[in-house]
Amino acid sequence: MSKEITVSQCIIQFLESKGIQCIAGVPGGTILPLYECLAASKIKHILARHEQGAGFIAQGIARSTENIGVVFVSSGPGVANLITAIADAERDSIPILIFSGQVPLSLKGTHAFQELDTESIVSTIVKKVYSIEDPNQIPLVLNEAYSLAFEGKKGPVWIDLPKDIQTKPISIPELSIGNRVFNNSQSLENLWNPNQNHFHTQTVENFCIEFADYLANAEFPLLYVGGGAKKEYKQLREFVKRYEIPAVTTLMGLGIFEKNDPMNLGMMGMHGTVAANEALGVCDLLIAMGVRFDDRAIGNKDTFCPKAKIIHIDIAANEIGKIKQPNLSIQKDIAEVLPYLLEERFVDKTVKKDLKNEGSFAQIERWKQIPEIHPAKDLILSLASSISKQDHYILTDVGQHQMWVAQYYPFSNPSQWITSGGQGTMGFGLPTSIGVSLANPKTPVYCFTGDGSIMMNLQELASLREQNLNVKIILMNNMHLGLVKQQQDLFYGNVYSGSQFHFHPNFSVLCEAFGIPYTLWEYEQNTEILETFFQSEGPSFVEIQIPSNWGVYPFVPGGKSNQEYILDLVKV
Template sequence: MREQITVSQYIIRFLESKGIQWIPGVPGGTILPLYESLAESNIEHVLARHEQGAGFIAQGRARSTGEVSAVFVSSGPGVANLITAIADAQRDSIPILVFSGQVPLALTGTDAFQELPTATIVSPLVKKVYKIEKPNQIIETLEEAYHLSGSGKMGPVWIDLPKDIQTEMIEIPNDLFSIDRPTEEQLMETKDIGNDDTDESLDLFLREFKSLLERSKFPLLYLGGGAKHEYLRLRDFVSHFQIPAVTTLMGLGIFEKEDPMNLGLMGMHGTVVANEALGVCDLLIAIGVRFDDRATGAIQKFCNYATIIHIDIDAKEIGKNKSVHLSLQKDISAILPFLIEEDFSIQNTKALEQIEVWRQIPEQHPMKNILLDFVSAMPEGEHYILTDVGQHQMWVAQYFPFLTPKSWITSGGQGTMGFGLPTSIGVALSHKEANVYCFSGDGSIMMNLQELSTLKEQNLNVKVILINNEHLGLVKQQQDLFYGSKHSGSKFHFHPDFSLLCQSFGIGYSEWDWSLGIEGLQKVLDRKGPAIIEVRIPSSWGVYPFVPGGKSNQEYVLDKVTM
């Protein structure tokens, strides 16, 4: 038996079959046929107030669940407004299916109302872009696009839908979407496919890996976002073999804060011990990383005394920024079981002793105490920590004791201000019982402030911790260090009253005077529902250590900050 449905109905049924229960978006004329089909489905629509916000809400689901998310926008300005969120997703390998409306085929290229050459504009920012020009094309395209977005090095995939195509009829089997959904156990079994790979190239890699590691006197793991899904086995690996590790911003949470083998964040605002270890290690084992400039500092000075091993799922990343001596193009899941089962003889006692010496170099900052007080005030239960971008992001990265990498969500490669609030909405929609905390700054919060309406509408348990120093803090800090304290464009000369702002949005508000303890803070955090907690700090506080541009990670600046 076969039935006739429209292209837009087919898209909605497909998304239902993938377990997508809600979709953020902003409707407009060219996407309305898809919205008509959405209204007839069980999928909830989350009406964002701006397309960029919609894109980040979709990211919240994808980042916190690891699943492919979807977002709907209209053509022209809808597409243009979404681009920032999709560029952010592309850089951090976040799986999102974008469905954009487009003018009817007959009007293509005529500069019709709200027409943009979407495919041309977005192609550098996505894994693939499809323009649907024939109705039956949608069947094969959706399966391919969904698989492409969520496999390999994940990322966004874009589907552009001319308005007339959305209403065209296609014929499908009645039982096309009646597919049994795999259990969690079956999914885990699928993830382990490939772990028994014993082909010749893998054997050669393992033999060379073992030889290099056993000859090394100071081996060091360098882990990023591409390794975090294997955090439990990586914890076992470093604990068993006593190999110290540094992590990128996206790799935080792979190790517990107090793990003696965890040297912490590396790079521009990395710990002293992490950056010093990078300068002297003789073997660097890089897994799921891009060797980006914020992590490496001056790339020509990065780990020049080390033999470098690079394991990454994406062949394009290997050797792109830094030459390596041994590489393997695989997901870490395919190689880690073999490494754990090996019997390595590692002679790094002196290296571990030196690490303890570096740990004694003081890195105290008042923000550390503020954040640890905040942690002590948090209610028990599942929680997610998100940030916007700025000084607050770096302080949270430096001092927060993340339990797992899943609980830490931030904008990495693009560093997008305005990321935090809408992404928090997506996380909270996906984890209704969790406590979601979004650390933002007085600069970042204004970038997508309109999504407070969405937050209130959904009545989600999101607390925004607003670190207010009345400046663009990282900009001011660099102007202080390198531009003679000429504060051009870094100070806000008008400051909104956030208590009145929250009142107008129907959002709870509290100001936390951190110098008086946590009693008042605890009451706010225990209360369910959305709220902004404003924390005022001096604009003189900087983020340290700090590696200036063009310098090696060992040429960091330390600064004593007074209360």
């Protein structure tokens, strides 16, 4: 037997079957049929104050859970406003399912009110975009879209829905919703990564045999891990311990290794540690896992790891060889490879018992002794000491505060750390924190932001207050676009064009308007004030005024090798 439901009802019932608890969005005329059906559902809707905010709220849910983030927007400006958040999700491999309204089929292509060619505009920032013209497509499209968001390298998938299509009836088998139709994955052949190649043909066993040969012959091996390796952090900690291999991480890989682990050389790249960047210059074997050789991490690609043979393990075939051609590679989830590499037969073959007596570890210790003298370090550590000792999330916006947190915060595990990596999107922190807190209501969320970033999605303070979430905002205010000013200090003769704010809002009054508790904290003050403030339930806002001449160092200028870092230009 079959029953008849509308396309909108089908979508809502499908999302219910996938355990979706919250949907972020901003309604408009062309998406109202879907909203009418959402009103009858137990799924909670979060009314963002801007579509970009809605996209980041959905990201926060996805980044902090195993589930997908879902966002609803209307056509035209709703689509345009959402693009920044979805581009950010695509670059950091975050699974998001987007449903956008569209003008009725009869008006498509006529420049109708609030019409945009959504399919062509968003096609480069999503894994796939579906433009629905036949209502009977929708059950299959929902299955494919959901599966595709998780397939291989995760990412956003977009479904564009003409208004009249949303109300069309379709017939589906009884009991199929959440059962036969929606729980059976459809074939994704030819949908994802048509660029299939020889990486598929190599078995893990053969790869590990070759891996062991490379490692056995290396004098200074180095592990390079990033965001694609976060889920396997426990195995990676075991890997570096058993193989006695030092490791560097990208910005997105922070927390994979504990900060005080002697094998952890820290973050590499533009604002990486001296030890990490120097090790990249002398290693003779680089083992890359879950990374894409991003320019902010590797610096000048032509001089990156000049002495090293490269082994690359990644889930996405198109990342292997894209920037640096590896000597050995395999396209696999590292979760499939690490158990093999941890087998005794491979460990015993490669570990050199006298490695710690050789010069490489002595050199690493010398690099680690180069002092990190910066007032931001003491500030971040003071804030860390005031933050809840229980499980918590640390989020940042984008700017100097982001890099200081990355450099100095003692992350206990990688899931604790959430930031915008590949796109570096200012305005990310506040709405994403809302999504994280919605998905994890019992876990405190701390959002570090700057006076430039906070203003880019300030309107979401209303969403934060409305939901009464346990999000603590820490504003580091230097009255400038700090990273822009820093480059103007270094390369543009101190010509501060467009980097200084000449009007400064009163954040105390702003917080009062939004109904959020506020305090101004001097970083020389006792941290007990902060501890008390952070313990309060619900949202709160801490402002810390810092000098505009604080920079982020070490600093590798764009286009330079990682070893060509500027160590300091700090004017205390």
